Amino acid sequence: MTQDELKALVGQAALKYVVPGEIVGVGTGSTVNKFIDALASMKGSIKGAVSSSTASTARLQALGIPVFDSNEVDTISVYIDGADEIDHAGHMIKGGGAALTREKIVAAQSARFICIADESKLVTALGAFPVPVEVIPMAARRLRKQFEAMGGSAQIRMKDGAPLVTDNGQHILDVSGLQITDPLGFESEVNQWPGVVTVGVFAHQKAAVCLLGTAAGVRTLEF
Ligand code: 5RP
Numbered sequence: 001m002t003q004d005e006l007k008a009l010v011g012q013a014a015l016k017y018v019v020p021g022e023i024v025g026v027g028t029g030s031t032v033n034k035f036i037d038a039l040a041s042m043k044g045s046i047k048g049a050v051s052s053s054t055a056s057t058a059r060l061q062a063l064g065i066p067v068f069d070s071n072e073v074d075t076i077s078v079y080i081d082g083a084d085e086i087d088h089a090g091h092m093i094k095g096g097g098a099a100l101t102r103e104k105i106v107a108a109q110s111a112r113f114i115c116i117a118d119e120s121k122l123v124t125a126l127g128a129f130p131v132p133v134e135v136i137p138m139a140a141r142r143l144r145k146q147f148e149a150m151g152g153s154a155q156i157r158m159k160d161g162a163p164l165v166t167d168n169g170q171h172i173l174d175v176s177g178l179q180i181t182d183p184l185g186f187e188s189e190v191n192q193w194p195g196v197v198t199v200g201v202f203a204h205q206k207a208a209v210c211l212l213g214t215a216a217g218v219r220t221l222e223f
Helices: 003-017 030-045 054-062 100-109 137-149 183-191
Strands: 023-026 048-051 076-081 110-118 131-135 153-156 171-176 196-199 209-214 217-222
Touching: 003 030, 003 076, 003 110, 003 209, 003 217, 023 030, 023 100, 030 054, 030 076, 030 110, 048 054, 048 100, 076 100, 100 110, 100 131, 100 196, 131 137, 137 153, 137 171, 183 196
Parallel strands: 023 048, 023 076, 076 110, 110 209
Antiparallel strands: 131 171, 131 196, 153 171, 209 217
16 A cells, blocks of 8 residues: 555544544644545534644635634544654654644643554654754754754754745744654753744653554554
């Protein structure tokens, strides 16, 4: 199976976690796009969605799925999102699609995080994928130095020759060369550096379940 077919497989499999009559939290990315397409088949039986990006909002609305502002909703039972890496404890690196801040907000509002990913995303330790960090632009230079002092190398993510601007009007630093042996500690430390909006390590908002697309079918990991 191609990676695209594996993504479609887990996007479809995630439907069984969606609670009829409720609002579902929806992440961002190519795997989530498959989930959104599948969700259209049950749009009559859910109230709608809280979305983590303008891109996912547009896709949901184009399929006729109502999108609620997160402030209109109290708690969400299930949040469905992809990952750039996930370890065997459910810790993840996210933000390859630059939506990490809103993803973490909706994940924090949700009782359970269901991660959907193809098998290439499962790792024994986080850090081969550069860690995305959303930052206030005026802090970027100093933060790059702080990551260098940690042994990493941080680059500002570019798009069309200029720094990429997130849905929140900020920039992304992609930090490579880190070995994240303590995801909880790393997330807590980097989050309190002035100028960091969100670090793309999801350890406090880790996955409860991962639906992993493999050649043999969907493998369910529970953490
Ligand atoms: C977006 C994300 C995505 O979930 C992550 O990048 C995985 O994307 P894809 O499903 O396209 O591989 O964190 O900010």
